[in-house]
Amino acid sequence: MDYRRYSRLTIAFHIWGVLKFFFFAFLYLFIFNREADWIGYGRIIAAILLILSIIFVIFKWLTTTYKIDEVAFYLREGFFTKHKRTIPFSKVQNVNRHTTFLHKLIGKTSLKFETGMSGDGGTIKFEVLSKEEADHLEDWIEKSTRNIKVSEGEEEKVEEYIEDRKLHFAASKKDIIKASMTSLSFLLLIPALGSLFFMINDFINVEKEAEGAIHFILSAWWLTALVVIFLVVASTIFGMIKTYIKYGNYRIYSDVDRIYISRGVLDEVSFSISKEKVQAVEITQTLMKRILRIAEVKLTSAGQTGGGGGDSSMETSSLFPFLPQKDAFRLISEILPDYEVEEEMHKLPKNALFARLLKPSWLWMIATALLYYFQPNVLNMNMPWWLFSLLLLILVVLLRVLDYYNSRYVLNERFIQLKTGSLATTLFLTRRDKVIEIEMNRGPLEKLLGIAKITTINRAQPVRHTHMYGVPESFRLAFYQWYKKRGSEIEFKQ
Amino acid sequence: MDIDLPIPKQRLSKNSIKAMLISELIGNAIWLPILAILFYVDARFDWWDWVGWVLWVVLGLTILSMIYSLTIQPYLLYKNFRYEVDEEFLQIKQGVFIEKYELVPMTKIQSVATNQGPVQRRYQLYGLSVETMSSTHTIPMLSKEIAMQLRNTIAYYAKIKEVDE
Known part of the structure; x- marks a missing residue:
């Protein structure tokens, strides 16, 4: 295989990112602010920056190439100064797949291999590729790492390997509802309610100035009650929808070597880690979760570079954050058979x-x-x-x-x-x-x-x-x- | 008591006491004139009241720390520092008041280096710094012979790596 460029669609995705970045600046410069003296210069500078960014995106795509063989990734990048990087598959700690809504529209996905090295050089990222390509790539790397092991004299391991993944956990509707309660999204209601009350109070106060104060309070009271009921219902529904979009379709699979976690309804995120690369397991419970007997189980990996994906990539190492407490221990010993959890401490x-x-x-x-x-x-x-x-x-x-x-x-x-x-x-x-x-x-x-x-x-x-x-x-x-x-x-x- | 940890066998070089004394002396010889200048400037330019107070407190602390660091501290540091290296672990026990005991597997050591400052050079002493993924462990003040030998030993054992890295 020769050096090749990333998919052309990568340019489109990057340009989309640039446009998003410039959106508010342009809104401000071209729509809202037509009178100011400096606006002409502002517009020119913004336009130049936009064009430069787009040119930069295109050049970056042109100059970045990669190659994959049996043992490593090879990356070449840079326009003036050329960088070459070799990242052996054995250093890959975990794999992240993030399918945003945009990816979904065009039937593609993105794939990220994270290594234990810190900094930008530690991650290999394919921003746009088809599902088949992604599957193929993930498979390729997994098989290659296994081959290396074989050459070190562990031949039995390959025969043991069976291609099926076992489902350990799928979030039910009940779990999602519990999750939306625990995430305290409904608490946002209190400040919102307070400010709304004062707003309406002011409004009615102005209208019904002439009428008596008692009458005003009474009318405000039923109005407030109505608003409260409306807000409680609306915010609960809103919280549930938000939780569903984020944690819906939550599934945990595993096979002999790896653990696979996927979640999300609009944005699909999936994470996979080799069992050998799990450094530690953590069960965390906030006060609220302790009351509701819910726990979060997290797998610690050496490869969470956290870059790029922001917090979304960090969270994916968590086996469902709203696991019933009694299931937590069972799940750990199920997916990591050589881990033993001692309940008596x-x-x-x-x-x-x-x-x-x-x-x-x-x-x-x-x-x-x-x-x-x-x-x-x-x-x-x-x-x-x-x-x-x-x-x-x-x-x-x-x-x-x-x-x-x-x-x-x-x-x-x-x-x-x-x-x-x-x-x-x-x-x-x-x-x-x-x-x-x-x-x-x-x-x-x-x-x-x-x-x-x-x-x-x-x-x-x-x-x-x-x-x-x-x-x-x-x-x-x-x-x-x-x-x-x-x-x-x-x-x-x- | 049999519930105490085994104490690592090796100590720092005996000369380290003298070397630590000298470097404390030099440190104080630099710091005291600076403090004197600050006192002078404070008086000359009529700085705020609280600056004077702070300076007096600093002077008090300096004198206290001088009494400690120029008398028993070097001896206590020497007495309480122990290390041991075998093919599996580097062990360091240190601390005069707060005792700290570290156990580092040889396979997790990433680099080892010797270093020497001016005072150490006067006494033919070397410091050894051992770097791991999480931090740097230092064994200060070893005789040249032991430092070089130890560096090579650690480098040799640290070459061996575990499978999952």
């Missing part, structure tokens, strides 16, 4: 609570100093400054106590599970061979109380440090010995 010793309470809170100290200095009069309530300080102190203490009660830890053969958080909780689960470094700290206070802080460091973008404060010293030793044994399950390469 240890609580921290009492001393960990003392240590948490004794540690100085810088936030509280600084806030108190500021309160003392400025003595603000919040909401004209004439509350003395120390009352705020006291309230803040109570809040800080409460959060620390909650954090103590929520903290859990356990070592389970090759796995470590750490759960932390005061209002929102996170359960972090990783395998010994995926931990790239560990750290153990203790100061004089911790020494006295016989506790310590342990930290695991994992690959992610950026590198992830997971702390557990207050484990007993015996566990610190166990943690150390556990990590020391990691050599036993690691394959080395030449």
Whole structure:
């Protein structure tokens, strides 16, 4: 295969992006603002910029070429300075497919291969290509990486491989409704309602000036009630539609080697990651989710460059964010068969609570100093400054106590599970061979109380440090010995 | 107690105490005149009141830290720094008040380098910095012989990589 250009449609997509960027500037310059003196220059400059951008897009397309062989991507780009890049398939951490509404209209899709390298050079992006091409490309890379493994003497693995994907989870209507409740979209109602009330109040006030105040309040009351009902219904429906568009068609599949997640109704996003490249699993629950017994399970990958796709690409590593709590553990052990989730975890010793309470809170100290200095009069309530300080102190203490009660830890053969958080909780689960470094700290206070802080460091973008404060010293030793044994399950390469 | 972590065997070079003292002396010798100039300028140009207060606080802190850093600190740093290198791990234990124990697999080390500042040169000492994906770990102040040997050992073991990278 020779070097070739990306699809011609890429130009169209980029020009569309440029037009979107210039849209408001042109609206301002050509429609709304016809009188100002400088408008002539503004229009000329904007027009020149637009034309230059379009020329740039075309040149970029002309000068960017790529080649794919059995082992790597080769990219050539640049007009004045030429860049050449080689990215071996083995470095690809995960694959993102994003089908926007625009892609859908013309029956195409976009494909992004993310590697663990940071910066722009880390991603290979095909902005427009047909579904068949995308499937073919994804297959090609997967097969090639598997071939490399075979040559290293793992021939059994290929025979094991069966071409079918197993469906693990599909979001039902009930899940979507629950999701729209949890995402708190209806809370936006309160400020909207407030401002609307004042607006209507003003309006009616002007009209019915002559009539009595009592009459006005009564009429405003039923009007307000009507508006409230309307708004509640409308915002609930709006929230549901929004959630449906984003999370509708949520599906999680897996086969022997990979996990596939896809979601979205208008914009389709799909994400796939090799099971071997999952660095850690995280189960997070916000306060709201804890009340509704819903959890989010996230797969940590080293390849989330986050560039380009913005937050949409970050979120896709999440196995449905609104999973029923009881399904979370089942799903993890189903899609990652060699991960074992231990449901019984240890609580921290009492001393960990003392240590948490004794540690100085810088936030509280600084806030108190500021309160003392400025003595603000919040909401004209004439509350003395120390009352705020006291309230803040109570809040800080409460959060620390909650954090103590929520903290859990356990070592389970090759796995470590750490759960932390005061209002929102996170359960972090990783395998010994995926931990790239560990750290153990203790100061004089911790020494006295016989506790310590342990930290695991994992690959992610950026590198992830997971702390557990207050484990007993015996566990610190166990943690150390556990990590020391990691050599036993690691394959080395030449 | 048997629940304590094993202590890594190797220490820094004995000369490091002297070297740390000297570099503290130099640091203070640079900082004190700057502080003196600030006091002078403050008095000469009638700066705001609070600047004077801040300067006095800074002076107080400087004197306290001088007393500590020119007496026992170098010794404590030396006493509390331990490291150990074997074919699987680099272990570093350090910290006078807050004890920090790090365990880095050899396979995760990306680069290793020696470096030498002017004071270190005077005592024939080398610092070793070991870079991993997450951070840089430094072993300051080793004798030349040990530093070179250690660098080569680490470089040799770090060449081995794990399959999934």
